Every structure is written in structure tokens, then in C-alpha cells.
Amino acid sequence: TAIYRADYEAPAWWIDTVDLTFDLDPAKTRVLNKMRVRRNPDVAAQPLRLDGDELNLARVLVNGAGTSFKMDGDQLVLENLPEGSEPVELEIFTTCAPAKNTKLMGLYVSEDTFFTQCEAEGFRRITYFLDRPDVMAMYTVTLRASKAQYPVLLSNGNLVDSGDLDEGRHFAKWVDPHKKPSYLFALVAGNLVAREQKIKSRAGNNHLLQVFVRPGDLEKTEHAMNSLMHSIAWDEARFGLSLDLERFMIVATSDFNMGAMENKGLNIFNTKYVLASQATATDTDYFNIESVVGHEYFHNWTGDRVTCRDWFQLSLKEGLTVFRDQEFSMDMAGSQSARAVKRIDDVRVLRTVQFPEDAGPMAHPVRPDSYIEINNFYTVTIYEKGAEVVRMQHNLVGREGFAKGMKLYFERHDGQAVTCDDFSQAIADANPGSPLAQHLQQFRRWYSQAGTPVLKAVGQYDAAAQTYTLTLSQSCAPTVGQSEKLPFVIPVQMGLISASGQEIALQLQGEDAAQATLSRMLVLTEAEQSFVFTNVAEAPVPSLLRTFSAPVVLDCEFSDAELLTLLAHDSDPFNQWEASQRLGLRYALKAIADSANNTLTSGQSSTEILPAAFVQALRDVLGNDKLDAAFKDLVLTLPSEGYIADQLAEIDPQRVHAVREAMQLQLATALQADWEAVWEANRDTGAYQPDHVSAGRRALAGRALTMLCLNAAQTGDTVWPGKAYQRCKDAGNMTDRMAALSALVYSASPLAEQALQRFHALFQQDALVLDKWFSLQGAASDRDGNVLPAVKALMKHPDFQIKNPNRARSLIFSYCNNAGAFHRTDAAGYVFWADRVIEIDGFNPQVAARLARVMDRWKKLAEPYRAAARSAVERVAAKPNLSNDVREVITRALAD
Ligand code: ZN
Numbered sequence: 001t002a003i004y005r006a007d008y009e010a011p012a013w014w015i016d017t018v019d020l021t022f023d024l025d026p027a028k029t030r031v032l033n034k035m036r037v038r039r040n041p042d043v044a045a046q047p048l049r050l051d052g053d054e055l056n057l058a059r060v061l062v063n064g065a066g067t068s069f070k071m072d073g074d075q076l077v078l079e080n081l082p083e084g085s086e087p088v089e090l091e092i093f094t095t096c097a098p099a100k101n102t103k104l105m106g107l108y109v110s111e112d113t114f115f116t117q118c119e120a121e122g123f124r125r126i127t128y129f130l131d132r133p134d135v136m137a138m139y140t141v142t143l144r145a146s147k148a149q150y151p152v153l154l155s156n157g158n159l160v161d162s163g164d165l166d167e168g169r170h171f172a173k174w175v176d177p178h179k180k181p182s183y184l185f186a187l188v189a190g191n192l193v194a195r196e197q198k199i200k201s202r203a204g205n206n207h208l209l210q211v212f213v214r215p216g217d218l219e220k221t222e223h224a225m226n227s228l229m230h231s232i233a234w235d236e237a238r239f240g241l242s243l244d245l246e247r248f249m250i251v252a253t254s255d256f257n258m259g260a261m262e263n264k265g266l267n268i269f270n271t272k273y274v275l276a277s278q279a280t281a282t283d284t285d286y287f288n289i290e291s292v293v294g295h296e297y298f299h300n301w302t303g304d305r306v307t308c309r310d311w312f313q314l315s316l317k318e319g320l321t322v323f324r325d326q327e328f329s330m331d332m333a334g335s336q337s338a339r340a341v342k343r344i345d346d347v348r349v350l351r352t353v354q355f356p357e358d359a360g361p362m363a364h365p366v367r368p369d370s371y372i373e374i375n376n377f378y379t380v381t382i383y384e385k386g387a388e389v390v391r392m393q394h395n396l397v398g399r400e401g402f403a404k405g406m407k408l409y410f411e412r413h414d415g416q417a418v419t420c421d422d423f424s425q426a427i428a429d430a431n432p433g434s435p436l437a438q439h440l441q442q443f444r445r446w447y448s449q450a451g452t453p454v455l456k457a458v459g460q461y462d463a464a465a466q467t468y469t470l471t472l473s474q475s476c477a478p479t480v481g482q483s484e485k486l487p488f489v490i491p492v493q494m495g496l497i498s499a500s501g502q503e504i505a506l507q508l509q510g511e512d513a514a515q516a517t518l519s520r521m522l523v524l525t526e527a528e529q530s531f532v533f534t535n536v537a538e539a540p541v542p543s544l545l546r547t548f549s550a551p552v553v554l555d556c557e558f559s560d561a562e563l564l565t566l567l568a569h570d571s572d573p574f575n576q577w578e579a580s581q582r583l584g585l586r587y588a589l590k591a592i593a594d595s596a597n598n599t600l601t602s603g604q605s606s607t608e609i610l611p612a613a614f615v616q617a618l619r620d621v622l623g624n625d626k627l628d629a630a631f632k633d634l635v636l637t638l639p640s641e642g643y644i645a646d647q648l649a650e651i652d653p654q655r656v657h658a659v660r661e662a663m664q665l666q667l668a669t670a671l672q673a674d675w676e677a678v679w680e681a682n683r684d685t686g687a688y689q690p691d692h693v694s695a696g697r698r699a700l701a702g703r704a705l706t707m708l709c710l711n712a713a714q715t716g717d718t719v720w721p722g723k724a725y726q727r728c729k730d731a732g733n734m735t736d737r738m739a740a741l742s743a744l745v746y747s748a749s750p751l752a753e754q755a756l757q758r759f760h761a762l763f764q765q766d767a768l769v770l771d772k773w774f775s776l777q778g779a780a781s782d783r784d785g786n787v788l789p790a791v792k793a794l795m796k797h798p799d800f801q802i803k804n805p806n807r808a809r810s811l812i813f814s815y816c817n818n819a820g821a822f823h824r825t826d827a828a829g830y831v832f833w834a835d836r837v838i839e840i841d842g843f844n845p846q847v848a849a850r851l852a853r854v855m856d857r858w859k860k861l862a863e864p865y866r867a868a869a870r871s872a873v874e875r876v877a878a879k880p881n882l883s884n885d886v887r888e889v890i891t892r893a894l895a896d
Helices: 222-239 283-298 311-333 336-359 380-413 420-429 560-569 573-595 612-623 629-635 641-646 653-670 672-682 692-715 719-730 734-746 752-763 767-778 787-794 805-816 828-841 845-855 865-877 884-894
Strands: 013-023 029-039 048-050 056-062 070-072 075-078 088-096 106-110 113-117 136-146 152-155 158-164 169-175 187-190 193-200 206-213 247-253 266-270 454-462 467-475 490-497 520-524 528-533 541-544 553-556
Touching (some): 113 247, 193 222, 206 222, 222 283, 222 311, 266 283, 283 692, 283 734, 311 336, 311 380, 336 380, 336 573, 336 629, 380 420, 380 490, 454 541, 467 490, 541 553, 541 560, 560 573, 560 612, 573 612, 573 629, 573 653, 612 629, 612 653, 612 672, 653 672, 653 692, 692 734, 719 734, 719 752, 734 752, 752 767, 767 787, 767 805, 787 828, 805 828, 805 845, 828 845, 828 884, 845 865, 845 884, 865 884
Parallel strands (some): 013 136, 247 266
Antiparallel strands (some): 013 029, 056 088, 070 075, 106 113, 136 169, 152 187, 158 169, 454 467, 490 541
């Protein structure tokens, strides 16, 4: 049953203090929960209803005496508590079975170690509680366990006592000095080792930083620790926010549903975002670790100190914290060019994942109005679009103004559970007169209206008057439950460029020339508005939505020549890149439309899809010494199949795939000599450092190698596959090794099999590297339908474990997202998908629901895919005892 934001009511009871004692045992853990509760005087008197889930209740005492209680579904209801405002002492004794907890929510065991995951509603799987974020309590936690098996006992806050007990057991007592909602509770118990670092904050306080991992992994924690130290320094420097704890701990586990979790003072991470060494981690892994460590650390203020009133406000902490981690990564990247590369990466995720979400059955506003299962709303809309909504506020008040707004936000709300409206109010109030303050009510539509707005731009040059009139208009398609959309506030950062590539001074009609700048922000608030620029000496090319200043689709009729001008000359690197993508997309769509008449199948077409001028422009980019390698790599990346498909009313995935492959092949062939030069110039980056400049060179060299192998596959050349094979053997770092292996796999080289075997033999002890090995094979290019049988065989591989989320994702998810191999005319890919969703739902609904979302957009598929997809989705829907998680996703997918 659905829960509605409009139904929010303040809790009838508060919990002031919680004293938890755990007797940890994998089969049966005993939990004694002593709470001091009191009635909320602002709410009419009600029974106390405590949430629980899969708990065994042994005893309930009220003020030390037995009491009557009843169960209402999963809730424990206490109806006869004393009246009045006096606090009541509750004692609840329950047991649970961590070893059997395959959902990985609540208290579970991974590799003989206890972990918890409580966000969003996992704490109720540990004890009965008011498991909602607006109930904040002070926690004291005592852990007791076998000392030999669980030498390390951790919980939130400060260690205040520890010692030995009878029968080889020991204990540790932790007190968290900050009150917190239950979703931030954590405990860890096991045989772990820590990298430690003592630091002094700007304020002069001493802190102990610890990164806990399994014995043997310690040497892979240096980068995570450095990332943590950088995060701490950055938050102090940029926002004046200091670490508020004596001790800050990160613990890594290989069984984790998501990326990481910001539990107060005790962050728990997927090993994927902690462990790194040159031999086992790629540059991307290094950057992701820095970003996720930052993200979780930044939550300490944006999430933990100020939290969410209810789960509809999830983006309050997630959108803001993603914005913060993006800014952190950009500041760490240093150069303007590296910042732009990070921005482009973020926008690619938004456009290839969030835009489709916003146009599909799971579309929801950044602040949703209802949900059935909150775990389904940890989405790219809440996170990434939420970050864009924060970024627009940042841009509307300026960098300094935003810092003032954040300061006011903490002055007002520190220690509270608040709403998205509270946040935007603080940013606006700190910046009176700003466009945000002027349009705050309207701006908030970004939180309430789902869907991606389309921004249409039409320019008109008047040579006689020397004016350029830019007319901007906006619209937004209906989404589930929202048929009418009101205009958004859209900040449009823009410039004008002359045909020769010069930036033109921007002088709006009525302004004096002195105010003219080369780039400025227009704020569109109406359905349509015109802006007239004066003193424009020649017809300009507009550069619109610079830095992607709003999460919209820009609809502007550029000619090829205009886009080539922007690609060559725009001073905004984002728009330079964007011009290349628009051109690539344009040619892809045209080829898809043309091929609807012909029959173009994978690998078969030698049609020249890309015109010579575009290929030449890309050659110029590759050969331009002024551009960074990472940027070149992005410009040479064609729009993804998903992004191309997203533009079509009806999708034939095989046609999209074939066209994009043909474009790749054309780039491989036409630029062969350029790729060779790029390879030579970038293949050796010296002693390994995961910095942006050398990482960019490795990325570009890797792309060159793939292109050269792709070309070799056509010509029968064996030299380049041979070089790739050699590199798989002797690369000095995982980035180069993976790039070489993937070049062989992607080009379907006869050497691929042998290289994969070698790679496996070398890394079979390393779980994260094995994930890469599985994932590469799930994502391999399909030749005569060979990928699915290979995936099925890999599921029987001794190293495959479906219950481990990372491993399941590495093989099953990577296959189901491999469009060319997944969308089969014999429907076998969809059958496989349905089987796996049903199988995984039996033990881990959250992971199953993520997999279920692969079919979100089945209705857009062309026949015969559509009918086959429908029956697969319907088969999942028909499964008895489907979890709420999967049911919500599937019901939405089937709804009209
Ligand atoms: Zn987060």
C-alpha cells in the first residue's frame, strides 16, 4: 500500500535516549533495548506503535514492570502507557538471526563479520522502534561477542569502556555524543584491521581516522584514507564545516546492497569504494573512491547533523550531498579542463540514466508525493537530478551567496529533521534580491514536478538593426500522475560566437555597453520570453546552456556548420563537447531512420554514417595539443545506445546497436593513422599515479587500442590484437590491463578467450577484480548470440555467487544492460531477466528491484521485442509472494 507525503504527521511519541545491548551470535543475536520515551505534547494522545520486521519478541517491560501489548501486523502497539508528559522507561528484548539475513538490511553477517545497514527502514529489523527519521535520540550501545571470533567491536560515537567477560567473550561500550535518527545507527563486529591516522582540525581539535578492512587488505586503504583527509580539509575550507567527532571510522564489506552508508561516525562501505592498488584498481575506481568517501563524509553535516523530516525529503540530503561531492571532485581535479571533464561525466549520467527515468514508468519528482517501497526511490532522480536542482540554486545566488545560504541553513536547522522547502528557503533568505529569492515559489516546481523540460531556442539576426533576438520557450511532457506542468525557473548560461569563432560581447537592449560580458545567465521564468542583444555586428552562433546550467533538453536547430564552429571554438568546454554529441546523435538518428527501409544488421554495414567534415573535426580534436587527453576521449565517445534510443518514439534495439557499431567502425577505420599516433603518444604514462592528466592519457590510449583492434578485426591484421594481448600480460597497472583486455573482448578477437583465462588465473584471489572479469564478459559484443550462453555458463563458474550483490551485478546486470546481446529476437534475454529477477527476489528484494528496472521502458520497444518483453514482465508480475520492492517496479511498468 502506498504512503503519501500529504499524510505526514509529527510523531505522537519522542524517544530521547536508547540504550542497546547486543549479544552477538550469527544464528541468534539477542538485543536488549532500553528506551526513554515521552508523549509529544503537540500531538493528540495516541498509543505507542513501534515498527518491527522479522523480529522474535521475548519481553516488554514498562517502567520495570510487565505490561499488556498487542501486535498490529509488524507493529508492536502499547496502548496502556501512563498518561501525562512524564518520560516512560521501556525495555524490549528481542532476538534476530543475522546469518539468515540475505536481504542485507538490518543486522547481517558477511564473511564472518557482523554489519548493519539501517537506511531507510532497516533498524526495525534490529529492534522495535519509531523507525522514522524525525525521531532523533541519544544512543548508548554495548556489544558483547566472542573475543576470538570478533576481536573488533564498533558502533557510533566514542568508545567509553571495553573489557573481557566470561567464556572467552568481551565487550565494548560506545556513546554517540550526537542525537540521531535510527537510520544512522551502525555496528560492526569481526576480525578486522585498521589503517589509522591522527589529524588536527583547523579548529585545533584532534581526531582519529580509521579505515577498517579484512586482514590482508590494509595496503589497499591508502587512497581511501587520503580521500578522507582531503574531504575533511575541503569541507572546512569551502563551507567552514568541521568534523564534530573524536573518531571517524570507515569499514569495508564485500556484501553490500549499495555503494556506502553515512552512519554517524561509522561509515560502512562496499569494498568497491574503499580498496585500491595500482595492480587491482582502475583510474575510474580511484576517482570513484575519492568521490564516495567524500560523499559519505559530507553527509556528516548534510544528512546527519541536519536530516530529513520524512523519506519524501530524501533529496534534501542526497541531492545536496551529491552536489557537494561533485564540487569536491572538481576542486580536487584542479585544472579548468579537468573540472569540465568531471562536469561532462556527471551530465552523461544524468542524461543517459535520469532522463529516461523521468520519461518512464518510474518517473517521480525530486520530492516524490508517494511511494510503496522507499528503497525504490534511491534513484538518479533523487540523487543526480536533485544535485542539479541544488546546482541551479548555487548558480542563481552565486558561489559566495550559496556559502552564506548554507551557513544560514545550519544556523536554523542544526540538530533538526527538515524539508526540501526549508533548504531552499535558507538559500533564498540569505540572498535577498537574488533571482532565486525573487522566484522562490516558482523555483520549487523543480522539487514538485517530474519530467525533463524541453527548452526551445530560436535566434533571429537583424543585420540592419545589428540585433540578435533569442526567443526561449519551455514545455514539459506529462508524467505519471502529472498531466499539466507549470513553467520552471530555468537559468540559461549563454554566449554568442562569430562565424570565425570569436566570442561576442553580450549587451541586452537597454543596458549600457559597459555591462557587456562574454558569457551571462538568462533566467527564463515564463513559458516564452525573448532577449534582444544589441551591437551584434554579424549573425552569431548561440552557445546555450553552458556548463549544462539546467537539467533540460535543449531544442535548437543548429546547422552542421554551426555545431562544427562550436566544437572548434566555444570557450565553454562543456558546449564544445556537446556540439560533438549533437552531431554524433544527429547522424545516428538519420542512419536509424534510413536503415528502417534497408536491412542493416550488426557488423554488416560499411555505410558511411559520419560525414567527412565531422570525421575531420574529430581528427582535429585528436591532434590538438592544447586539449587534455581526457577531454579528447570524451569528444571521441559517441552518444551511448541508451541515449540514442531515448530520442526515438519506437526503439528497435538491434538497429540502434548496429548503427552505433557502424559509427564506431567508421571512426576506427577513418582515423586509423590518428589512433596509431594517439596510442604512441599516450601509451606510456610512466610511474603510475591516478591523477587526472595521466588518467586521461590512459583512457585515450585505451580507446585508441580498442579502435585499432576493431579495425584489425575487419582487415584481418594480427599486429594490434597481438599488442593488446601482450599488454594484458605485462601492463603495470589495472587501467592499462583492463583497457587491453576489453579491446580484445570488444573487438571479438580470437585472442580474447586466452587473455580472459590468463587474467582469471592471475586475479582469482581478488573479489573486486573478479567482478571486473565477470562484468567484461556480460558486456561483451554479441556475435551470433554467443553472449547469453556464455553468461549462463559463467553462472555455473565456481567463482560466481548470486547472493553477493557485487558479483550478481557484475554478471547479470552487465548482461541485461548490454543492449546488443540482451534484446534477442528469440526473447531468450528477457526470459533470462525474468528468471533472475524472480530468483534474486527470493533472497534480496532490493537487488531484485534494481534488476527489474532494466525493463522500465519495454513499451517503447518495436516488435517482436515488445511482445516478448511484455510476457517476461507479466511472468514476473504473476509470481506469488513477490516483494513490495519488485511489485512496485513491475506494476508501474505494466500500468498504462
Ligand atoms: Zn548519500
